[in-house]
Amino acid sequence: MNSIAVDSTEARRTAGVTFAASLSFQDIRHGYHGKETIRGVSLTAKAGEVLCLLGPSGSGKTTLLRIAAGIEVQSSGRLLMNEREVAGSSGFVPPEKRGIGLMFQDFALFPHMNVLDNVRFGLTALPPKEATAEAMIALERVGLAHYAEKYPHALSGGEQQRVALARALAPRPGVLLMDEPFSGLDSRLKDTIRADTLAILRETRATAVVVTHDAEEAMRMADRIALLRDGRLVQVGTSDDLYRRPTDLFTAAFFSEINEFSSIVRDGQVETPLGKTRVSGIGEGCPVSVAIRLSGVVVREEGGEIPARILSRRFLGVVELLELAVPGTERPVRSRIRADVLAPGCKEVTVTVNSQDIFVFVKRAETS
Numbered sequence: 485m486n487s488i489a490v491d492s493t494e495a496r497r498t499a500g501v502t503f504a505a506s507l508s509f510q511d512i513r514h515g516y517h518g519k520e521t522i523r524g525v526s527l528t529a530k531a532g533e534v535l536c537l538l539g540p541s542g543s544g545k546t547t548l549l550r551i552a553a554g555i556e557v558q559s560s561g562r563l564l565m566n567e568r569e570v571a572g573s574s575g576f577v578p579p580e581k582r583g584i585g586l587m588f589q590d591f592a593l594f595p596h597m598n599v600l601d602n603v604r605f606g607l608t609a610l611p612p613k614e615a616t617a618e619a620m621i622a623l624e625r626v627g628l629a630h631y632a633e634k635y636p637h638a639l640s641g642g643e644q645q646r647v648a649l650a651r652a653l654a655p656r657p658g659v660l661l662m663d664e665p666f667s668g669l670d671s672r673l674k675d676t677i678r679a680d681t682l683a684i685l686r687e688t689r690a691t692a693v694v695v696t697h698d699a700e701e702a703m704r705m706a707d708r709i710a711l712l713r714d715g716r717l718v719q720v721g722t723s724d725d726l727y728r729r730p731t732d733l734f735t736a737a738f739f740s741e742i743n744e745f746s747s748i749v750r751d752g753q754v755e756t757p758l759g760k761t762r763v764s765g766i767g768e769g770c771p772v773s774v775a776i777r778l779s780g781v782v783v784r785e786e787g788g789e790i791p792a793r794i795l796s797r798r799f800l801g802v803v804e805l806l807e808l809a810v811p812g813t814e815r816p817v818r819s820r821i822r823a824d825v826l827a828p829g830c831k832e833v834t835v836t837v838n839s840q841d842i843f844v845f846v847k848r849a850e851t852s
């Protein structure tokens with residue numbers, strides 16, 4: 485579903501004024517055929533913020549969006565917009581009365597309608613003149629007013645995406661829900677369209693909930709990121725919070741490539757083949773997972789702390805990816821360094837680890 489159905493009484497209200505709304509999931513649970521796929525999610529998108537729902541395939545991102553839209557009804561828990569319950573024990577507000585805009589990944593425009601009519605689609609309850617004026621405002625907002633008479637097939641992928649954004653924003657929804665909105669675009673176009681979209685969201689001050697499985701995309705767009713795994717919230721915060729202060733191994737590994745080691749806390753320290761590091765707040769003898777970012781494994785020909793031998797080098801342009809044999813581990817240690825640091829043919833090197841790239845987590849059964 486890629487359109488916005490509009491009820492006549494509500495349409496005037498949502499089309500007339502832009503009021504960014506807050507959207508709260510309160511202990512939402514949901515499942516299919518007896519299997520729980522959303523397991524108690526509580527999360528609020530604040531009015532005017534861009535909140536990214538991030539997670540691997542099957543973590544429940546789309547299901548949460550569908551529940552927010554009212555296309556899916558949760559098994560339990562409450563959904564609130566601006567503190568008002570729109571799905572829960574007190575009743576259910578249908579999708580077209582929630583003041584929510586939808587933009588899904590295929591952003592399918594109607595091929596038989598011109599651009600203006602595509603954008604007017606969600607405004608049918610307004611008098612025709614007003615609907616046209618609102619649609620033109622939305623098209624101007626995305627810089628495509630001059631394409632009003634064109635048909636979708638005559639537009640590039642990026643332009644079609646902007647028309648879809650105009651269509652979603654035209655009724656001035658309190659909350660805009662976007663499911664992988666850039667996944668259909670080629671990677672070079674994606675960066676530009678994403679930046680443009682973000683600028684438009686900022687301008688309209690819309691609350692946006694954006695689903696993505698791409699950590700970098702979430703970091704580029706979000707005010708805050710909610711990381712999901714197996715239907716549960718793992719961590720919510722700014723990109724800085726999640727990147728620099730991951731609360732578990734899953735978050736650390738989702739935001740950057742890591743080397744992972746098992747260790748045990750002894751004398752307030754943990755030891756791995758890459759050296760010792762101090763830990764606080766974890767008890768003596770506690771089994772831990774140690775995550776070390778690839779970019780934190782600094783490789784030099786000499787002067788480092790640990791001897792290593794290069795097993796493989798992969799040139800990636802600005803950086804190169806190394807696999808190293810290091811005493812004390814059978815598994816190769818990986819490193820990502822600037823491509824001009826090591827001489828060609830160099831085999832014997834040394835390694836030092838940046839302390840800010842080491843993360844220690846208490847080992848849990850599921851991460852062992």
Ligand SMILES: Nc1ncnc2c1ncn2[C@@H]1O[C@H](COP(=O)(O)OP(=O)(O)OP(=O)(O)O)[C@@H](O)[C@H]1O
Nearest residue numbers: 516517521539540541542543544545546547548697
């Ligand atoms: N209609 C359905 N019937 C049965 N199971 C479903 C249905 N929709 C979703 N699921 C299951 O619910 C879980 C969460 O799916 P969801 O699509 O929300 O995940 P996602 O994080 O959006 O994944 P993706 O990134 O692959 O779209 C998955 O295990 C999925 O198989």
